[in-house]
Amino acid sequence: MCGIVGFVGKQEAAPILLDGLARLEYRGYDSAGIAVYSPQDGLRVVKAKGRLQNLAEKTNGGADVHGCIGIGHTRWATHGEPSDVNAHPQLSESGRFAVIHNGIIENYAEIKEFLQEQGVTFVSQTDTEVVAQLLDHYYKDDMLDAVVKVLHRIEGAYAFGIVCEDCPDRLIAARKDSPLIIGYGEDFNFLASDVTAVIKHTREVSYLDDGDIAVLTASGVAIYDSLLQRQDKARHQVDWEVSAAEKGGYEHFMAKEIMEQPEAFRKTISPRIQEGAVVLDGLCFDRETLERMDKLYIIACGSSYHVGMVAKYTLEKLLRKNVEVSLASEFRYCDPIVTERTLCIVISQSGETIDTLAALREAKRLGARVLSIVNVVGSTIARESDDVLYTWAGPEIAVATTKAYSTQLSVVYLIGLYFARILGTVNGGEYAAILTELQALPEKMEQVLAQKETIQYYASRYFNHESIFFIGRNVDYAVGMEGSLKLKEISYIHSEAYAAGELKHGTISLIEPGALVVALAGHTPLFEKLMSNVVEVKSRGADVLGVTVASRGAAMEKAVDGALIIPDTLPMLLPSLEVLPMQLFAYYVALMRGCDIDKPRNLAKSVTVE
Ligand code: AGP
Numbered sequence: 134m135c136g137i138v139g140f141v142g143k144q145e146a147a148p149i150l151l152d153g154l155a156r157l158e159y160r161g162y163d164s165a166g167i168a169v170y171s172p173q174d175g176l177r178v179v180k181a182k183g184r185l186q187n188l189a190e191k192t193n194g195g196a197d198v199h200g201c202i203g204i205g206h207t208r209w210a211t212h213g214e215p216s217d218v219n220a221h222p223q224l225s226e227s228g229r230f231a232v233i234h235n236g237i238i239e240n241y242a243e244i245k246e247f248l249q250e251q252g253v254t255f256v257s258q259t260d261t262e263v264v265a266q267l268l269d270h271y272y273k274d275d276m277l278d279a280v281v282k283v284l285h286r287i288e289g290a291y292a293f294g295i296v297c298e299d300c301p302d303r304l305i306a307a308r309k310d311s312p313l314i315i316g317y318g319e320d321f322n323f324l325a326s327d328v329t330a331v332i333k334h335t336r337e338v339s340y341l342d343d344g345d346i347a348v349l350t351a352s353g354v355a356i357y358d359s360l361l362q363r364q365d366k367a368r369h370q371v372d373w374e375v376s377a378a379e380k381g382g383y384e385h386f387m388a389k390e391i392m393e394q395p396e397a398f399r400k401t402i403s404p405r406i407q408e409g410a411v412v413l414d415g416l417c418f419d420r421e422t423l424e425r426m427d428k429l430y431i432i433a434c435g436s437s438y439h440v441g442m443v444a445k446y447t448l449e450k451l452l453r454k455n456v457e458v459s460l461a462s463e464f465r466y467c468d469p470i471v472t473e474r475t476l477c478i479v480i481s482q483s484g485e486t487i488d489t490l491a492a493l494r495e496a497k498r499l500g501a502r503v504l505s506i507v508n509v510v511g512s513t514i515a516r517e518s519d520d521v522l523y524t525w526a527g528p529e530i531a532v533a534t535t536k537a538y539s540t541q542l543s544v545v546y547l548i549g550l551y552f553a554r555i556l557g558t559v560n561g562g563e564y565a566a567i568l569t570e571l572q573a574l575p576e577k578m579e580q581v582l583a584q585k586e587t588i589q590y591y592a593s594r595y596f597n598h599e600s601i602f603f604i605g606r607n608v609d610y611a612v613g614m615e616g617s618l619k620l621k622e623i624s625y626i627h628s629e630a631y632a633a634g635e636l637k638h639g640t641i642s643l644i645e646p647g648a649l650v651v652a653l654a655g656h657t658p659l660f661e662k663l664m665s666n667v668v669e670v671k672s673r674g675a676d677v678l679g680v681t682v683a684s685r686g687a688a689m690e691k692a693v694d695g696a697l698i699i700p701d702t703l704p705m706l707l708p709s710l711e712v713l714p715m716q717l718f719a720y721y722v723a724l725m726r727g728c729d730i731d732k733p734r735n736l737a738k739s740v741t742v743e
Pocket of ligand 1: 435532535737
């Protein structure tokens with residue numbers, strides 16, 4: 134939920150830290166700060182409420198803050214409202230230590246009380262300040278020793294960057310449950326929440342594991358495990374371009390990422406289709422293993438959960454096996470029925486969502502095998518899964534996911550075909566037909582995206598509505614869930630998605646003249662059923678924006694106030710096309726409402742606190 138970055142090298146640190154924070158701002162953006170050490174100024178801390186731009190203005194782009202070692206933080210507030218004093222870095226009372234933190238210290242209150250009884254004065258409402266004050270408490274003359282003592286005392290999730298005025302040649306990084314990477318340079322080194330902050334300077338990174346502690350100097354990095362045993366951490370080369378994490382001429386990252394979806398889809402499926410068959414990255418599931426599986430349990434949050442809703446329909450149809458879908462935050466606490474015969478499919482763009490990670494760990498504790506679908510290479514969920522299938526969407530910066538959602542869908546289809554082939558639950562003709570249509574989807578996606586002006590027109594008609602309903606059946610309902618979330622999270626319009634057949638069981642009481650209903654009817658086997666729901670809401674005065682496939686376009690256009698027509702495809706693959714108008718509709722509505730599309734209020738890209 135926050136972005137942290139640290140630098141130690143031969144160059145002025147402040148501008149480098151600000152640039153890194155700008156690339157991490159999607160992780161949290163209600164306040165920011167840096168702490169830089171120089172022999173002439175000592176440890177200097179500058180913080181600013183609001184967007185990073187405020188901090189940049191306060192420091193003249195970093196030029197007014199001198200020193201070659203420092204840490205920086207961009208915040209999504211958990212404890213204490215956004216303010217200068219609650220922004221990180223948090224300082225110890227002595228001024229000796231500065232700390233940046235992503236995560237939550239769960240026992241901070243008792244530690245704070247203990248330290249206050251020792252006479253320590255706290256200045257912020259944050260949980261993080263107890264770390265800085267505790268460092269003071271334990272520090273004698275060894276920074277690493279003090280850090281280790283603090284790590285043994287605190288409970289919770291953390292990615293720390295720590296600088297100490299007495300040891301101005303080194304930074305210390307430590308992680309538990311929150312992501313933290315090391316970036317290596319010739320005469321500099323970085324710590325950061327993710328690679329986007331460092332890729333401009335280095336492609337060589339290590340992903341720290343829970344319990345790891347790293348000591349960074351300009352000349353090298355020493356990484357220790359929780360027992361302070363020195364480790365040779367694997368080093369990885371990041372393979373995507375810096376431009377992939379930049380806007381490339383688009384007004385918003387979200388617009389760019391919407392338009393990147395056909396290419397991201399191609400990149401994700403193409404290497405996994407060879408000579409007419411799906412091959413999956415070294416997965417080893419044989420027929421006996423799959424036949425022994427008595428349940429597939431899909432676990433995710435947010436939009437990834439909506440992919441799971443689609444996956445239930447897809448995988449049950451292809452595999453004829455029981456598929457359950459659960460919100461990760463519910464799964465953890467519902468005493469789930471999971472055994473060693475359960476295959477858990479965990480879906481996460483960031484690979485760091487704390488609810489999803491905790492659910493993964495619970496599933497493994499219960500004996501399940503875990504296959505994850507993840508976009509961020511080397512993320513915690515990827516590394517803790519038994520098998521991982523990466524979506525090759527590239528870095529997704531906009532808080533509202535689009536290309537990751539689409540590529541997650543593509544991996545779901547591939548998994549379904551791959552398992553169905555092994556289980557023999559689809560015949561050769563069905564398999565080939567689905568595979569052929571799957572490979573035709575990117576071009577059809579481009580046809581849908583080419584309608585963006587039409588979608589923008591409808592957005593202009595409806596952007597002032599204060600409540601919008603999405604209705605659908607089967608996979609249309611799952612897409613409606615995603616369309617509703619997209620609209621809510623970036624335009625702040627209240628919205629809900631409903632299984633169309635449920636309307637008459639209560640919600641239809643909310644339909645009144647002028648209400649806007651987005652009716653999703655791309656799933657042709659249920660088209661007539663959905664159109665009867667359109668009549669129901671129309672007869673109560675609703676405006677209806679209908680979405681369907683070309684073969685049903687004429688029927689839809691006669692019945693509704695506005696129609697968005699997408700190319701026909703197999704019902705199973707429909708979500709990949711039908712979600713696109715939903716994304717664009719939300720985008721243009723938010724644009725017309727003047728919302729901050731890439732950084733919506735109250736949100737952050739990766740939810741790494743419970
Ligand atoms: C989607 O637009 C939202 N940003 C959010 O619902 C997101 O899908 C959810 O937090 C899960 O994130 P993950 O895929 O990184 O686990």
